[in-house]
Amino acid sequence: MMPVDGRSIVTADEMRAAEDVAIAGGATVESLMDRAGREIATAVRRLAGASPILILCGPGNNGGDGYVAARLLKEAGLDVRVAALSEPRTEASRAARHRWSAAVEPFAEAAPAPIIVDALFGIGLSRPLETGAATKFAELVETATLSIAIDLPSGISSDDGCILAEVPSFDVTLALGAVKPSHLLQPAANLCGKVRILDIGVPTRSRARVLDRPALTPPGPEAHKFTRGMVAVIGGAMPGAARLASLAAMHAGAGYVLLLGDAQGAPDAIVHKPFYPEALSDVRIGALLVGPGLGRDAEAQAKLDAALATDRPLVIDGDALHLIDPDAIKRRSAPVILTPHGGEFTGMFGRSDANKIDAARQAAVRSGAIVVFKGADTVIAAPDKRATVSRSASVWLSTAGTGDVLAGTIAAVLSTGIEPYDAASAGVWLHGDAARRLGPAFVADDLARALTAARASL
């Protein structure tokens, strides 16, 4: 059972293509299923101990994996029952069913068990479970002491984070071969519990990955405040937001933070001046941040235009996202990172039918910028189609000012001169780690200060 951080995210089609490559290389569906079943049995044994197990098998190869695992767990001496939703319909799952020598209970009549293993549907789910089956399924999962989904909780579609019918939430999901988008994208991700990957011997390729702990180096002995990174934050109508972003930039490791606006109450370490456009052309500025609390009036627009006119790397957040034309960003030669939440994203790029990963990619291609599409399932995408998805963030991040903190954090990392996509990813990681450290009910100021500990942990 492998943790998911840093691993590739593959769609159902990419998984099937990987399976085809393995089969062209000499594997068979049966051999892949045997391997998957063996890995599942080992994982379930580790998780379940000696408790009685009920495995729910569906008609496809997900069900086939369930029959193989059931046989191996029974051979290992465990108390295992199988209930099937219908007869197996694929050749491999029929063969696996055939090798299960004990009874197969009708699904509708299956008695509960402490351990439930869901092998009803995996990446092949194409429509919601029928109402009766969905109700029975929820009952069995909810009364179990431990519920384990094989590949995906049955009822969620693999690639878009959507829940097709009411699906109970699981304690553990064992992703076969690789994580799929719905293990990370909301609302489906919330039903998966802990996600672990089982190696089934099918190598996968993808340009999408799960966010991993970044490799940021500490300052060297020759470092000074400007080589550590200088961040300039443009203040506006709501000065608290820019102050918060400045505070975050300091705690995320910037060497010098210049706040161009009202700095009342900000720490003395933050240098402050009234806004003047020429200040933005200082060649020592490693990252310019515009947007938090900027306002949306003519003055705000003028400040944004001044920022866009410089050749400094730029983070655009909050109000500035409402003022900017995404197609205009492409004309800039220096890097741009956009940090929209859902509403800002739709406002800028319109509604998209694509999943959140592809929507962020399309926005990155259109704007030529790195797009940080925020949420509990933040996606970072680059114009070259690289994408990184953050594991579910702390629910306590849903409080005022945390977006300003993220923007300041990303600006701090960007100011050190590292590649913008890596800077955005590292910023998202530091922000999430700071939130994890704080636990419940923190305020954005605490979050900014907790970045010191997050940064120190790298």
Ligand SMILES: NC(=O)C1=CN([C@@H]2O[C@H](COP(=O)(O)OP(=O)(O)OC[C@H]3O[C@@H](n4cnc5c(N)ncnc54)[C@H](O)[C@@H]3O)[C@@H](O)[C@H]2O)[C@H](O)CC1
């Ligand atoms: N990808 C791999 O390398 C391996 C995957 N394995 C496992 O196989 C499943 C995918 O199997 P597949 O047969 O394609 O799909 P499912 O088992 O998810 O089920 C599809 C099956 O069910 C029918 N169906 C779809 N939705 C419903 C519904 N709501 N109600 C009733 N019937 C439905 C559909 O028509 C099909 O007949 C993957 O997740 C892994 O678990 C291999 O075992 C190992 C290699």
Ligand SMILES: [K+]
């Ligand atoms: K399943």
